[in-house]
Amino acid sequence: xxxxxxMNRLWIRMQYESTKERSQIEADRKELVIALGENxxxxxxxxxxxxxxxxxxxxxxxxxxxxNCKDTLSQQCLLECIMKTFSDEFHAYTLEELLVAFSNxxxxxxxxxxxxxxxxxxSLYAIKNPKEIEKKNKNLFGPFQNYIERMLDEEGxxxxxxxxxxxxxxxxxxxxxxxxKNFDNVKCxxxxxxxxxxxxxxxxxxxxxxxxxxxLLGIALKPFSIPILDMQQFTSLLNCLxxxxxxxxxxxxxxxxxxxxxxxxxxxxxxxVINLIMPLxxxxxxxxxELEDIHTNIAKITHLIQLPDPQQTFFIxxxxxxIFSIGGAISMKYTYPALAWELYCLGGSISIxxxxxxxxxxxxxxxxxLAHHLVESIVPLGTVTALKLFLQGALTLNSxxxxxxxxxxxxxxxxxxxxxxxxxxxDDKEEKYKVLVLMIGTLDQITLNSTEKHIELxxxxxxxxxxxxxxxxxxxxxxxxxxxxxxxPKVILLSSE
Numbered sequence: 001x002x003x004x005x006x007m008n009r010l011w012i013r014m015q016y017e018s019t020k021e022r023s024q025i026e027a028d029r030k031e032l033v034i035a036l037g038e039n040x041x042x043x044x045x046x047x048x049x050x051x052x053x054x055x056x057x058x059x060x061x062x063x064x065x066x067x068n069c070k071d072t073l074s075q076q077c078l079l080e081c082i083m084k085t086f087s088d089e090f091h092a093y094t095l096e097e098l099l100v101a102f103s104n105x106x107x108x109x110x111x112x113x114x115x116x117x118x119x120x121x122x123s124l125y126a127i128k129n130p131k132e133i134e135k136k137n138k139n140l141f142g143p144f145q146n147y148i149e150r151m152l153d154e155e156g157x158x159x160x161x162x163x164x165x166x167x168x169x170x171x172x173x174x175x176x177x178x179x180x181k182n183f184d185n186v187k188c189x190x191x192x193x194x195x196x197x198x199x200x201x202x203x204x205x206x207x208x209x210x211x212x213x214x215x216l217l218g219i220a221l222k223p224f225s226i227p228i229l230d231m232q233q234f235t236s237l238l239n240c241l242x243x244x245x246x247x248x249x250x251x252x253x254x255x256x257x258x259x260x261x262x263x264x265x266x267x268x269x270x271x272x273v274i275n276l277i278m279p280l281x282x283x284x285x286x287x288x289x290e291l292e293d294i295h296t297n298i299a300k301i302t303h304l305i306q307l308p309d310p311q312q313t314f315f316i317x318x319x320x321x322x323i324f325s326i327g328g329a330i331s332m333k334y335t336y337p338a339l340a341w342e343l344y345c346l347g348g349s350i351s352i353x354x355x356x357x358x359x360x361x362x363x364x365x366x367x368x369x370l371a372h373h374l375v376e377s378i379v380p381l382g383t384v385t386a387l388k389l390f391l392q393g394a395l396t397l398n399s400x401x402x403x404x405x406x407x408x409x410x411x412x413x414x415x416x417x418x419x420x421x422x423x424x425x426x427d428d429k430e431e432k433y434k435v436l437v438l439m440i441g442t443l444d445q446i447t448l449n450s451t452e453k454h455i456e457l458x459x460x461x462x463x464x465x466x467x468x469x470x471x472x473x474x475x476x477x478x479x480x481x482x483x484x485x486x487x488x489p490k491v492i493l494l495s496s497e
Contacts, residue, residue: 282331350364439464
C-alpha cells in the first residue's frame, strides 16, 4: 500500500515537470499506470485478501488515497485500476462504499463510465451467481438508488437528460438481472426519469433523448408489460416519443404482453391496452411477414383478458371484437379465432363458477352466439380453422352445466355448420380425412336429447367416410364410426340402406 502512495505522489509531481516534453510526460504516466496496476494485481491475488479484508482494510486505504490526491487524472486512474483489478464479488460486497466514493468525486472526475461499468458487471455476476447474491442477502439495488437520487437532488435542474439516461439504462438492466420479479425497482427507475423531466419542465427532446427513453421503456416492458401500462409515468414518457418510435415501442409491448404470465384483470387496464394497439390494427405494412407477426401478437392479447366478473369480460371481448374488425380480413383471420377460443373458455368458466345461477344462462348463450358469429366471419379466410372451431364450440357447449332446449339448438347449429362446410367447401383430400376424424370424435363425446338428430349426424359422417377415395382412409374411418353405432344400433340399418 505504501508503494501505491509513493507512485501516486510521483504521478502528481510529473504533472509539474516543465523540463520534459509533454509526450515524454504522457509516456512516463502510462508506465506508471502499468506499475500501479501490477501492484494492485499482486495485492488482489494474495490469499489472505478475502472480501472481508478488502472491505475492512484495502478499499478504505485506496479510497483515502484517491480522496487525498488532488490531481484529477490521478484520481481517475486509481479508480479505473480498482475497478479493473478486483473481482465482481468484491465489488458486490463493497458496492455502497464505491458508490459513495463516486458521489464525492462526481464534480471533479467523470464517474459515469465507472457507474455504467459497475452496473453491467454486477448484472452479469448476478445472472451467473444468483445463489451468491441470495446467500449474502445483499441489497444491491439500494446503493445504486441512493446514488441516482443524490444526483437528482444535487443536479436535478441542470443535469442533461441523455447523460442521466446513460446511467439509468444499465441500472435498469442490473435491477432486472438481480431482481427479475421485483416490479417496484423498475417502477422506481421510471419515476426517476419522469421526475427529472417534470423538474426541468422539459417539452422538447433531442433525437438521442427520445431514443434513450424508448430504449429504457423497451427494456422495462419485456418482463413487466401489464403493470407498467398502469403507471401514469409510463404514459407521460410514451408521449415524449415521436410516432415512429412510439410504433416500434408498441410492437415491443405486444411481444411482451404475449409472453407475459400476468392477466388483464380490470376494465381500466384493458382500455389502456386497446388504446395502445389501436394504431397497429389498420396500419399499412407492405411486408406480409411483418403484418402477420403483428396481428398474431395482437391475437395473443385476447388470452390475457381474465376479469373476475364474466359480464365485464364479455363486455371487453365485444369491445375488442369491434376494434379488431377495423383491421379488415387480415386482422380477423388471426384475431377472431383467438377471440372465439376465449369465448369458449368464458362459457365454460360460467358453468363451473355459476352452475346454480339461472340468471347466467342468458349470458352464457350470448357468449356462444357471439363465438358462432366470429367463427362464421372467418369461414372465407380459413375453412379448416373455422370448421375445427365449430366442432370445438359444440364440444364446449356439450360440457356446460346449463342443459336446455336453447343450448341444444345452439349446439346443433354449430354441428350443422361444420358438416355443411365439410360437404360444400373442403376440397383437400388429406384434410378431409383429418377433419372427419375430428367429426367422429366430436359425435362420440356429445350427448343430445334428440336421439333422431344424433342418429342423423352419425349417418352423415358415415356417408362422408364412405365417399373417401382412399380405401385405407375409408376403412380406417368406418372402423372409428363403429364406436358411434354402439349406442344407436339403428344407425347400422340406416347406413346399410
